[in-house]
Amino acid sequence: MTDLERRLSxxxxxxxxxxxxxxxxxxxxxxxxxxxxxxxxSAGGRVVASSFGDEETMTNRLAQAISPRVLRQPxxxxxxxxxxxxxxxxxxxxxxxxxxxxxxxxxxxxxxNDLPDHTSYGRTTTYGQVAGEIDRPKAARAVGTALGANxxxxxxxCHRVIGASGALTGYAxxxxxxxxxxxxxxKS
Amino acid sequence: MVSxxxxxxxxxxxxxxxxxxxxxxxxxxxxxxxxxDVAQRAWEKAFAAYPNLTSARNLRSWLLTITTRCATDLxxxxxxxxxxxxxxxxxxxxxxxxxxxxxxxxxxxxxLPERQRVAVTLKYVGDLDHHGVAAALDTTPAASRRLVSDAxxxxxTKLGVNHD
Numbered sequence: 001m002t003d004l005e006r007r008l009s010x011x012x013x014x015x016x017x018x019x020x021x022x023x024x025x026x027x028x029x030x031x032x033x034x035x036x037x038x039x040x041x042s043a044g045g046r047v048v049a050s051s052f053g054d055e056e057t058m059t060n061r062l063a064q065a066i067s068p069r070v071l072r073q074p075x076x077x078x079x080x081x082x083x084x085x086x087x088x089x090x091x092x093x094x095x096x097x098x099x100x101x102x103x104x105x106x107x108x109x110x111x112x113n114d115l116p117d118h119t120s121y122g123r124t125t126t127y128g129q130v131a132g133e134i135d136r137p138k139a140a141r142a143v144g145t146a147l148g149a150n151x152x153x154x155x156x157x158c159h160r161v162i163g164a165s166g167a168l169t170g171y172a173x174x175x176x177x178x179x180x181x182x183x184x185x186x187k188s
Numbered sequence: 189m190v191s192x193x194x195x196x197x198x199x200x201x202x203x204x205x206x207x208x209x210x211x212x213x214x215x216x217x218x219x220x221x222x223x224x225d226v227a228q229r230a231w232e233k234a235f236a237a238y239p240n241l242t243s244a245r246n247l248r249s250w251l252l253t254i255t256t257r258c259a260t261d262l263x264x265x266x267x268x269x270x271x272x273x274x275x276x277x278x279x280x281x282x283x284x285x286x287x288x289x290x291x292x293x294x295x296x297x298x299x300l301p302e303r304q305r306v307a308v309t310l311k312y313v314g315d316l317d318h319h320g321v322a323a324a325l326d327t328t329p330a331a332s333r334r335l336v337s338d339a340x341x342x343x344x345t346k347l348g349v350n351h352d
Contacts, residue, residue, distance in 0.1 A: 004340060004349050007293050008312035016211030016224055018203060019231035025239075026198075059198035068238055070198035 025067035027076035030055065033088055035177035038153065040077045040084075043067070046100040047080055050155045052173040065102050084154060090188040093121040095155050103151035110134055111146040112156050119160040122185040126164045148172060154181065196244050199235060206248050207231075209314065210255050216297075216313040217259035217306065220288070226262055230255040252314045253324040256306060263302075296346045300339050307335035308343075 001009075026048070028041035039058045041049035043066050051058050063070050074081075079097070086092035094116075101109045111134060118133045119125050127140040127147070136142070147158040153172055159181040163169040171178035210230055215223030234254050241250070288294045297305055303325060310321045311332075318329040318336075325332065344350070 004343060004347070005312055007290050008297075008308065008343075009315070010289055011294060011297065011309070011313050012212045012215040012223075013220075013289055016208070016215065016227065018207045019210075019228050021199075021203075021231060021235050024199065028200075056201075059200060063198040064195060068196035068199055069235065071200050071203070 021071060023076065024071035024073060025069040026062045027071060027073035028059065028062070029072065029074035029077040029081065031077070031081050031084065033084065035088070035154075035180050036173050038084070040080050041070075042076055042080065043100065043102070046098045047152065047155060048100050048102050050080070050084070050152045052153060052177075061103060080155075087154065088184070090184060093188070097155060099152055099155060101151065104149070105146075107142065108146040108149055111143050112150055112152070112158070115147075115156050115158065115161075119157055121157075122188070124160050124162050124182065127161055127169075128164055130161055144169070160185075194242060194244055196238065196241060197247075199238055202234070202238075202247055202251065203231070206251050209248065210251055213252055213255050213309065213314045214259060216309045217256060218262055222259075222262060226255065226258045230258045233258065246320070249316060249320040249323065252310065252316060252320070256310060256324040260306070292347060293343070296343050299346070300342060304335050304339035304342070307332055308339035311336050 026041055026043045028039055028049070031038045031040050036052055039049055039051045039053060039055060040047070041058070041062055043062075048066065049058060049062065053061075059070050083092060083095050083097060087095070101112055104112060111130065114133070115130070118130055127144045128137070130147075131137055131140045131143045134143075143161075147161055148170060150156055150158040150172065153159075159171055159178045168175050168178050168182075207227075211224070211227045214227035214230065217223070218226040230251065234251055237254075297308065300308065307321050307325060310316045310324055311318075314320070316324070318332040321332040321336070322329045325335075327335075
């Protein structure tokens with residue numbers, strides 16, 4: 001590259017701002033909580049993600065499943081963030097949110113859809129019991145896998161499902177997060 | 189809403205990766221004040237068109253092409269009777285050239301014929317290859333080479349620099 005070409009490549013000054021864009025088909029926010037950073041997303045007024053997954057992976061999943069017009073627009077998630085914060089400080093026991101399990105498979109939807117009815121605040125259930133509730137009594141392991149893929153962590157309370165032995169077994173946000181949530185519910 | 193064949197990345201990734209490049213190119217094409225408006229318009233157009241894209245390749249080049257067309261639209265809107273090839277040097281408003289990092293060069297680029305100015309800006313500010321420049325200008329890579337070569341020759345003469 002000649003000196004003139006180098007000068008051309010530095011022709012304009014910086015200082016511009018990122019663009020301002022309309023409300024996206026999928027809006028998301030990264031929300032920092034005591035149990036870790038959650039990626040929250042909504043589409044068409046419904047919550048589609050509350051996930052411990054990383055930003056790149058989750059936004060790509062949302063782009064493929066819903067629309068590629070995915071933007072970081074925290075304002076669209078204000079109500080979700082407020083309700084989560086209230087829950088995480090013991091001031092809320094249920095969520096008043098419309099959800100859409102668009103990121104879940106049909107079997108995951110079967111497991112997750114009615115989970116709030118199969119569990120209650122402050123009480124745990126087991127993978128086997130959930131399997132029984134959905135008339136798949138032998139599918140405890142598959143239920144565990146479906147719960148592990150819950151795209152709406154905390155909002156759909158998969159943390160309330162534990163092993164038959166009482167062991168916490170696993171959680172997308174890590175066992176410390178699961179323990180925190182169960183302790184929170186047992187105290188409140 | 190999503191094409192079965194094209195896996196487009198989330199639009200936020202395009203914004204994060206390329207907004208600075210779009211802003212720099214828009215300013216270089218339309219000047220310090222109109223440049224920011226051109227960049228904003230380019231992003232709005234890209235956002236509207238994005239779900240219908242048939243390829244996820246060369247998204248940066250696609251964005252810079254939209255930016256170029258927005259700058260050209262603005263220029264034509266201000267001089268509606270003038271064909272692009274014969275357009276006089278762009279009349280940029282806003283701060284004096286002395287406010288820019290290389291005011292002599294900025295003035296010399298502004299004074300280039302329109303297509304040479306756009307081509308040389310896409311090549312060096314936009315860092316596009318001649319295929320990308322050609323796509324943005326609806327021409328061939330060979331024509332892009334000529335435009336850039338002619339622009340460099342004019343700039344060297346005007347600025348009194350050697351072909352080093």
